Amino acid sequence: MYVAVKGGEKAIKSSLKLLEKKRKETGTKSIEINQIKEQLSFAVDRVINEGSLYDKDLSALAIKQSQGDLVEAIFLLRAYRTTLERYAYSTAIDTSKIIIKRRISASFKDIPGGQILGPTFDYSHRLLDFSLMKEDEINSYENINNQEPKNKEFPSVIDYLNNENLLEQEINNLNDNPFDVTRDPMKFPASRDQWMQILARGDEGFLLGLSYSAIRGFGSKGTHPFVGEIKYGIVDIFISPDELGFEICIGEIEISECQMIDQFEGNKNTPPQFTRGYGLTFGYNERKSMAISIVDRALKSEGYGEEIKFPIQDQEFVLYHADNVEAQGFVTHLKLPHYVDFQGELNLIRKLRNEILQGKKL
Amino acid sequence: MSEIQRKDWISILSKTETIDLKNCIENINYTKDYKIIYGPNVGSIMIRARLGGNGDPYNLGEATLTKCVIKLEEGTTGYSYHLGRDKIRAEYAAVLDALMQDNNYYSKLQSMILDLKDKINKKENHIINESNSSKVDFFTLVRGDG
Known part of the structure; x- marks a missing residue:
């Protein structure tokens, strides 16, 4: 049995508002896409892989929009990908020319x-760096050496x-x-x-x-x-x-x-x-x-x-x-309304229990 | 000055920033109208890699790609395909591709394009030098009388 249920429009609107409010609860500065790209680069790189679309700007945008929920960000990037016309296939990349x-x-x-x-966490002490708590400005590294290596x-x-x-x-x-x-x-x-x-x-x-x-x-x-x-x-x-x-x-x-x-x-x-x-x-x-x-x-x-x-x-x-x-998608679909399915299960359990309990009495 | 093949200038343009492409067009005072034949539109490209690094190809994942085709008043057609979604950059690159095919403009642009190539090389050198600064120097301790 399928019963269409209407309602909840107001609740949904309000829910979306609350979600947006969560992102700017106390009115802190909005994060710039470039800040995410540079300062959260590992998150950005994870999202381009699992989103299966190499575009670091869009990955950073997705991370911002999903408020740091990377699986949600990956979903956003995948959804965007489906809107793109595929122009070409690349020549297989040659990783020896790197x-x-x-x-x-x-x-x-x-x-x-x-x-x-190169840049790696391997040799870091893995101690929290409290100086980052109030880092005012980030100085870029100007030390340029472009001599032929x-x-x-x-x-x-x-x-x-x-x-x-x-x-x-x-x-x-x-x-x-x-x-x-x-x-x-x-x-x-x-x-x-x-x-x-x-x-x-x-x-x-x-x-x-x-x-x-x-x-x-x-x-x-x-x-x-x-x-x-x-x-x-x-x-x-x-x-x-x-x-x-x-x-x-x-x-x-x-x-x-x-x-x-x-x-x-x-x-x-x-x-x-x-x-x-x-x-x-x-x-x-x-x-x-x-x-x-x-x-x-x-x-x-x-x-x-x-x-x-x-x-x-x-x-x-x-x-x-x-x-x-x-x-x-499959795990979280379980939170969607299953009222009728569950009603069916409920009836079945009641019926089975009744049969057994009544049988015992006899 | 060395000759630049079309394949090479397209490669140079693909790694050049929007502002530098714009400067090239402005420096030769190209103000004529050109017709946009296609785009600039954003699509995707499937990037392929090789199994084990050197075996058969497989599909690694996609990337955004912007395509633009223009036609100069003189009749030359210019193309650009760029990773990313910068439409303005793709349009400038298509214009420059067309201009470079025209002998008159080529002679004016040649040195600028070579400068761009130099800029790309220097940027690459800088990255490699930076990496090399973290190269491990192993030293071995000899124990005993050997």
């Missing part, structure tokens, strides 16, 4: 180009292992038409291009938890993976428009990349070797790129003939639950 901002390897100490720490090249670290055949090679099947979750329905078994796109836009917390489970023993082998290389920096984006007939650069974006090295015992066809997990994100998102690389490796289990025992290896479990826009 303007480096950070680059480290946990597997090799001495790497050509060196270990470059001694070194601009940062060759891929894992190529060392490649040279010795100790590392699994990427197989190039020349697939020019990769899966696109915004247009194609999910299919199983999923191909790697499918899961890499879904992981890139997946919830960081969910992927972090999954990757943690794997290295605690609920993973393919319960082993300890090694960071071959982590990179963060700027890459050019290229397209080849039909009307021009040649490839052009259309701007640049920031990316974070993680090459994870994992063990493999070998099988009938392959001697023991290292296998790879790969993680790539928009912006500066090192933690997520690491989590993706571990989940990527676990999802490859089936291809190696490994036993599928744990959630992280289960394609349907991972891919159907990684998206936080879908997840929050």
Whole structure:
């Protein structure tokens, strides 16, 4: 039975007003979009990834509008994305041609180009900095050194292992038409291009938890993976428009990349070797790129003939639950009126109880 | 002065700020009317990456992209595709792309475009130098008599 109920218009109007009022309760200064972009850059970068739209201004706007609820901000960005006409597909980005901002390897100490720490919380003391409580003005760093650097090249670290055949090679099947979750329905078994796109836009917390489970023993082998290389920096984006007939650069974006090295015992066809997990994100998102690389490796289990025992290896479990826009939609729909459904449940329980209780009396 | 290929000036324009593009047009006193053929409109581009960094392509996620096509009075057509949503910037870039194809304007703009290229290089150098300042110098302690 479906009963249409009208009403609540006044209440809804007032609710929206209260929501807006919450943002400016005591009349503090409005935050500028640029302030969010610079001073909350990690939040901005998280939202462009899970919103799956690289636009830092819109991400900052979404964070402001959602009052810092990042899942809500991601939802806003996703909704905006659907209004855009898609003009082009880029040439696949070449992460070896990167303007480096950070680059480290946990597997090799001495790497050509060196270990470059860049901006990281890793070596901070993790003590609250109370001076930020009343920071008046932010001075920009004027120290400019634009001399030609001694070194601009940062060759891929894992190529060392490649040279010795100790590392699994990427197989190039020349697939020019990769899966696109915004247009194609999910299919199983999923191909790697499918899961890499879904992981890139997946919830960081969910992927972090999954990757943690794997290295605690609920993973393919319960082993300890090694960071071959982590990179963060700027890459050019290229397209080849039909009307021009040649490839052009259309701007640049920031990316974070993680090459994870994992063990493999070998099988009938392959001697023991290292296998790879790969993680790539928009912006500066090192933690997520690491989590993706571990989940990527676990999802490859089936291809190696490994036993599928744990959630992280289960394609349907991972891919159907990684998206936080879908997840929050389904979980929070429970708060919408279910009066009639619940009335039905209530009647059923009453009836069952009555039957049992009356039966006992007899 | 080195010749600039169209592919290269489009790349330079794509990394140049609105104000610098505007200055180029103003510096050569180009005041004629041009016709807007398309846009400037905001759409999206699907950015692709490679599995494992060097394998098959996959779809990483989208980015906003602004497209503009203009036609000069002289008849030359200029294009621009820029990441982001800056419509004014895209329009200036399309005008400059058209002007650069015209030999007369090319000779006036050439040095300015090369300056813009220099500015981009210097900005990149600055980022790399800044990064290199956080490069780790390992030193090894030798223990025992060796």
